[in-house]
Amino acid sequence: MFGGSVTVVSAATARAAAPGTVTFAAVNGAIERIVPPLAAELSPVRVNAVAPGAIDTPWRSFLSDDAKETQFAAAAEGLPAKRIGRPDDVADAIRYLIGSTYVTGTILPVDGGFTVS
Template sequence: MDFKGQTALVIGGGSGIGAATAARFAELGASVVVTGRRAGVLTATAEKIGGEWAAVDATDATALAAFFADGRRYDHLVLAFSGGKGFGTVADLPVADLREAFEAKVFGHFAALKAAQGNLTEHASVTFISAISARAGMPGTAGLAAVNGAIEAMVPPLAAELAPVRVNAISPGVIDTEWWSALGEEERAATFDFYAAKLPAKRVGRADEVAAAVVALAGNTYVTGSILEVAGGGHIPAAV
């Protein structure tokens, strides 16, 4: 797969899946721009891949408008930032946390795409990063399911509305990234062991495996309106 002469923008590209995706695009010849809220990780990622970075809060409409005001065109847009909150049982999850998760991820992704639309090339690709929680039925993930289900529900109508721009989503399962950093090391390891024992793949995933799926969708010009699971079999009902 060759992305030479093309430009990829990864919003949420400073760490985790976003950073791995940015690196994969760069390896395949693309010019890459990463954005996010943390200048430190953005700088490190951009230096590592030979790309560019900009500190942009994707939940800030004014900041988004300012970033895209230069008219620069992008062949690939990846929306890789998460809401952070939303995990917990219905008894324990504060409604305010769920509302914040929707504001950060669902409304954030929609606003970012809305702001970027005029800067996409005619046959650009847009890839959302959702999560397998949208369909896996795991206890304690109703909030995450609602947030990521909303992201995935947008994909088919957006693919029809924005054509010939292609719109897809990657739905990762349990991936070893800093998303889990709120857990202590022991709890994190125990959580990964728990899921690894249940998954057909018998392990949790890596960010670079999700990144490989992102660039595969971005590079396949006959795929749009689709959601691709990268979950080690976590989308199989009996697996979790």
């Protein structure tokens, strides 16, 4: 029986020691820690999370175009993927988790390798 799917959004800051992100780390770490027990408690509903890294979204609209480009270029250089993520990257991961009926209790990094580099 298929019981449905819940997919929450965390962030790579839950698993990285990036200066200035302690509040994000705490909140996103809490989100990630509830995924496995919720998957067990809500079964057969599947519970998963995506954990994006740097994604080019309007969230950074407070930066000038030049500042954003400089910041993104520097960040991309340090990533194994060598680019900043796009909203479609996160949407694809969410679609995967929703459609994969044998995946539950998982946190899927969508961070270009940020948490492994």
